[in-house]
Amino acid sequence: MAADATGALGWQDVAALARARLAARIWPPGAIIPPEAELAREFGVSRSTVNRALRALAEEGWLDRRRKAGTRVAERPVHRATLAIPLMRDEVEAAGHRYGYRLLDREVTATPGLLALQLGMRGVPRVLRLEALHLADGRPWAHEERWISPETAPGVFEADFAAQSANEWLVTHVPCSSVEVSVSAERATGRVAAMLECEDGEAILVVERITRQEGRGVTLLRLSHAPGHRIRSTPG
Amino acid sequence: MAADATGALGWQDVAALARARLAARIWPPGAIIPPEAELAREFGVSRSTVNRALRALAEEGWLDRRRKAGTRVAERPVHRATLAIPLMRDEVEAAGHRYGYRLLDREVTATPGLLALQLGMRGVPRVLRLEALHLADGRPWAHEERWISPETAPGVFEADFAAQSANEWLVTHVPCSSVEVSVSAERATGRVAAMLECEDGEAILVVERITRQEGRGVTLLRLSHAPGHRIRSTPG
DNA sequence: TAGTGGTCTAGACCACGAT
DNA sequence: TCGTGGTCTAGACCACTAC
Numbered sequence: 331m332a333a334d335a336t337g338a339l340g341w342q343d344v345a346a347l348a349r350a351r352l353a354a355r356i357w358p359p360g361a362i363i364p365p366e367a368e369l370a371r372e373f374g375v376s377r378s379t380v381n382r383a384l385r386a387l388a389e390e391g392w393l394d395r396r397r398k399a400g401t402r403v404a405e406r407p408v409h410r411a412t413l414a415i416p417l418m419r420d421e422v423e424a425a426g427h428r429y430g431y432r433l434l435d436r437e438v439t440a441t442p443g444l445l446a447l448q449l450g451m452r453g454v455p456r457v458l459r460l461e462a463l464h465l466a467d468g469r470p471w472a473h474e475e476r477w478i479s480p481e482t483a484p485g486v487f488e489a490d491f492a493a494q495s496a497n498e499w500l501v502t503h504v505p506c507s508s509v510e511v512s513v514s515a516e517r518a519t520g521r522v523a524a525m526l527e528c529e530d531g532e533a534i535l536v537v538e539r540i541t542r543q544e545g546r547g548v549t550l551l552r553l554s555h556a557p558g559h560r561i562r563s564t565p566g
Numbered sequence: 567m568a569a570d571a572t573g574a575l576g577w578q579d580v581a582a583l584a585r586a587r588l589a590a591r592i593w594p595p596g597a598i599i600p601p602e603a604e605l606a607r608e609f610g611v612s613r614s615t616v617n618r619a620l621r622a623l624a625e626e627g628w629l630d631r632r633r634k635a636g637t638r639v640a641e642r643p644v645h646r647a648t649l650a651i652p653l654m655r656d657e658v659e660a661a662g663h664r665y666g667y668r669l670l671d672r673e674v675t676a677t678p679g680l681l682a683l684q685l686g687m688r689g690v691p692r693v694l695r696l697e698a699l700h701l702a703d704g705r706p707w708a709h710e711e712r713w714i715s716p717e718t719a720p721g722v723f724e725a726d727f728a729a730q731s732a733n734e735w736l737v738t739h740v741p742c743s744s745v746e747v748s749v750s751a752e753r754a755t756g757r758v759a760a761m762l763e764c765e766d767g768e769a770i771l772v773v774e775r776i777t778r779q780e781g782r783g784v785t786l787l788r789l790s791h792a793p794g795h796r797i798r799s800t801p802g
Numbered sequence: 803t804a805g806t807g808g809t810c811t812a813g814a815c816c817a818c819g820a821t
Numbered sequence: 822t823c824g825t826g827g828t829c830t831a832g833a834c835c836a837c838t839a840c
Contacts, residue, residue, distance in 0.1 A: 340809070353741040353779075365825060376811045381826075397818045397826045406737050409651040409777075411747040413799070414644055501642050505589040511647040511799040515751035515771040515791075533769035535751040541645075543589070555751075563649065563747040576828070601806060612830045617807075633807045634838040 344383035411563035430465030449547025473554040580619035647799035666701030685783025709790040746776040
């Protein structure tokens with residue numbers, strides 16, 4: 331990495347040089363930049379090194395690369411932010427609180443149609459539905475409603491979710507691959523408001539997550555956070 | 567890519583094989599997996615190919631790699647979701663609506679202390695403050711309050727934000743590097759509720775974004791979305 | 803000190819896709 | 822058709838760090 335003692339450039343250096351040209355509009359939006367081979371000659375590195383650097387910039391959204399068409403500067407770099415999805419316990423403890431967990435309800439139920447659709451489940455007649463409360467220093471932190479498919483999470487009907495949250499059980503028992511997140515603001519009502527010990531009508535942050543394993547749905551989660559909760563993107 | 571006609575494996579194939587071993591707990595959490603050279607021999611590929619595959623898995627959070635220590639399977643793969651941050655216009659049009667924009671207020675003001683802190687600005691006495699409304703089919707979509715630093719966005723005092731939203735002006739005039747996002751739920755009140763044409767007390771989704779260029783703050787944005795708005799992670 | 807991952811190179815073949 | 826990026830290889834050197 332970095333220029334080593336010999337003065338040769340590494341891929342990070344090449345990426346930095348390219349970034350500078352983008353920032354200075356030497357390579358303006360929409361323009362085609364020189365091919366890898368040419369840049370390799372110019373920078374005095376091998377094509378692989380240029381490739382690695384430009385690939386990194388492309389992953390960040392700055393460049394649009396296509397065979398034969400060449401590398402084009404993105405018209406509008408679509409920025410991205412990444413959300414970390416930690417265990418509830420880690421989140422609470424990272425905020426400086428003592429974590430607590432309470433199972434409110436557990437039932438094996440016929441698979442709701444909408445759920446089957448969202449999780450892409452076919453021929454899974456019954457699912458496990460859980461309702462639980464996450465606590466921080468004994469005070470409500472988030473209310474959780476969750477459905478788990480026994481197909482992708484075998485043994486879920488036998489697990490003891492009074493002792494361990496579904497989140498933690500799943501992490502240690504089911505290898506998941508992708509997560510889909512949806513965030514909205516809603517007004518607290520009825521049971522959820524009561525469990526969160528907040529007034530009816532409070533604005534609360536609701537997070538829905540669908541977790542999949544190789545495209546097959548594992549669990550759908552609906553988290554209603556206590557008022558004032560904030561989700562932050564990770565600086566990375 | 568993929569196994570070609572010769573039956574040789576590509577890095578994606580190696581990554582898939584590794585993923586399978588992780589899923590099957592052949593490489594259980596916490597375990598050290600064989601070194602690159604050994605896997606290269608086993609799979610019949612070069613070490614570079616194994617490196618590329620394992621590097622990809624490490625970036626996804628499945629593996630923890632350290633020189634000399636070797637490659638360890640992450641105890642709890644911290645999942646991540648990525649949020650795309652499109653132009654408001656693109657977001658509205660992608661939802662199938664006609665985009666509209668209205669500048670509500672514009673003023674050059676003394677830099678608020680908290681803002682200077684958040685944007686990491688030093689010695690920037692005045693900033694531009696904008697208030698605007700984004701419309702979808704003529705109806706309120708989101709209310710925007712924004713501060714822009716003239717230091718990182720030169721010429722911002724002269725730009726015509728009645729004709730073009732700050733978002734679009736910035737994209738074409740200031741190359742930005744990183745975005746920090748914070749999401750919360752609040753109750754609509756006063757001016758914002760009026761502009762969004764919703765009842766006082768409605769739950770609305772509030773997004774705050776700080777955009778930086780090489781670590782120096784460019785703009786802070788506070789977006790109050792109309793009730794019912796939803797933020798979704800990108801499937802990637 | 804020695805083992806491991808990080809990276810670079812030079813060369814090669816191939817897939818895609820603009821023309 | 823044929824230029825461009827995508828990828829693989831074999832070998833090499835180096836940085837880091839557990840021992």
